[in-house]
Amino acid sequence: MTNTANTSAIACQVISVEALTPGISKVVLRPEQAADYSAGHYLQLVLSENDKRPFSIASSARSELLELHIGTPAGDTWSSAALSHIEQQFRAGLPVMAEIGLGQAQLRETSNRPIILLAGGTGFSYVYAIAQTLSAASASQPVFLYWGVRHQDALYYQSELTEWARQHKQFRFIPVVQQPGPGWQGRTGLVHEAVLADFVSLEPYDIYIAGPFAMAGIAREAFAEHGAHREHMFADAFAYI
Ligand SMILES: Cc1cc2nc3c(=O)[nH]c(=O)nc-3n(C[C@H](O)[C@H](O)[C@H](O)COP(=O)(O)OP(=O)(O)OC[C@H]3O[C@@H](n4cnc5c(N)ncnc54)[C@H](O)[C@@H]3O)c2cc1C
Structure with a gap:
C-alpha cells in the first residue's frame, strides 16, 4: 500500500507517554478502528485542520498499538508542540486524531535484495518497524541496520537491537556515535560515512533511510556515487528536500 493523501483521520486513545531519554519520548496509541499501514509508513498527528505533523510508526503493522518516538531537542517547537498536544489529551482522557499509513518509503516486501537500514537519531523509529517486520517474516537476505546518534545515550533501544541481531545470523546492528564519550568502543563519526566505509559497492542493496533531512540528502548523493x-x-x- 502506498498512500500520500486523502487518508481519513482516526481517533486514537493515548495509552502511555514515557521518556526514552531526556529528549526523546515513546508514545503508545490505540486506534479506535482498524488502521491500515505497512512497515515504514508514518502517521500525521492532527493538531488542527491546517496543522498535521508526521511521525514514523515504530511498531510492526501486526500490532494493535501504534508506537511513536518523538524527539524534542532543546529549542525545538515543531515536535514539542505535538508531544504537548498528546500529553494534554492523555491527561484529559481524550483521543488524538491521526492520519495513519502515509508515505512512499515502506518496506518492499517482495524484494529479495540485501538491505541496508540507515537511521539518524529518531529516524530509528522508521527502521525499527522494518527491522521487526523482517525478523517476524524470517527474512533470509542480509540486513544491516546502521543507527547514528550524536551521543551514545541516545541509543535508547541498543539492547533490543543487539538481541535482534543475535537471533538472526544474517542481521547486523552497527551503532555509530558522532561525539563519543568515555567508554564508547564502537563506530564513530557520521552514520552514512560508516556505510560508505563498509561496502565496496552499494549496487546490490535496497536502502531505507530516515533521519534529519540534511543527512538523507547527503546520503542519497554519496550512496549513488x-x-x-x-x-x-x-x-x-x-519528498521534503
Ligand atoms: C515522514 C517524516 C517522519 C518523521 N518522523 C519523526 C519521528 O518519528 N520522530 C521525530 O522525532 N521526528 C520525526 N520527523 C522529523 C525529523 O525527521 C526528525 O526531527 C529528525 O529525523 C530528527 O533527527 P535527530 O535530531 O534525532 O538527529 P540528529 O541527532 O540531528 O542526528 C543523528 C545523526 O544523523 C546524522 N546527521 C545529522 N545531521 C547530519 C548532516 N547534516 N550530515 C550528515 N549526517 C548527519 C549523524 O550521523 C548524526 O549523529 C519526521 C519527519 C518526516 C518528514
Whole structure:
C-alpha cells in the first residue's frame, strides 16, 4: 500500500507517554478502528485542520498499538508542540486524531535484495518497524541496520537491537556515535560515512533511510556515487528536500 493523501483521520486513545531519554519520548496509541499501514509508513498527528505533523510508526503493522518516538531537542517547537498536544489529551482522557499509513518509503516486501537500514537519531523509529517486520517474516537476505546518534545515550533501544541481531545470523546492528564519550568502543563519526566505509559497492542493496533531512540528502548523493541505484533508495525525507 502506498498512500500520500486523502487518508481519513482516526481517533486514537493515548495509552502511555514515557521518556526514552531526556529528549526523546515513546508514545503508545490505540486506534479506535482498524488502521491500515505497512512497515515504514508514518502517521500525521492532527493538531488542527491546517496543522498535521508526521511521525514514523515504530511498531510492526501486526500490532494493535501504534508506537511513536518523538524527539524534542532543546529549542525545538515543531515536535514539542505535538508531544504537548498528546500529553494534554492523555491527561484529559481524550483521543488524538491521526492520519495513519502515509508515505512512499515502506518496506518492499517482495524484494529479495540485501538491505541496508540507515537511521539518524529518531529516524530509528522508521527502521525499527522494518527491522521487526523482517525478523517476524524470517527474512533470509542480509540486513544491516546502521543507527547514528550524536551521543551514545541516545541509543535508547541498543539492547533490543543487539538481541535482534543475535537471533538472526544474517542481521547486523552497527551503532555509530558522532561525539563519543568515555567508554564508547564502537563506530564513530557520521552514520552514512560508516556505510560508505563498509561496502565496496552499494549496487546490490535496497536502502531505507530516515533521519534529519540534511543527512538523507547527503546520503542519497554519496550512496549513488558509491553504486546505489536511486530506484532502490527509499526515504520519505526525499519528498521534503
Ligand atoms: C515522514 C517524516 C517522519 C518523521 N518522523 C519523526 C519521528 O518519528 N520522530 C521525530 O522525532 N521526528 C520525526 N520527523 C522529523 C525529523 O525527521 C526528525 O526531527 C529528525 O529525523 C530528527 O533527527 P535527530 O535530531 O534525532 O538527529 P540528529 O541527532 O540531528 O542526528 C543523528 C545523526 O544523523 C546524522 N546527521 C545529522 N545531521 C547530519 C548532516 N547534516 N550530515 C550528515 N549526517 C548527519 C549523524 O550521523 C548524526 O549523529 C519526521 C519527519 C518526516 C518528514
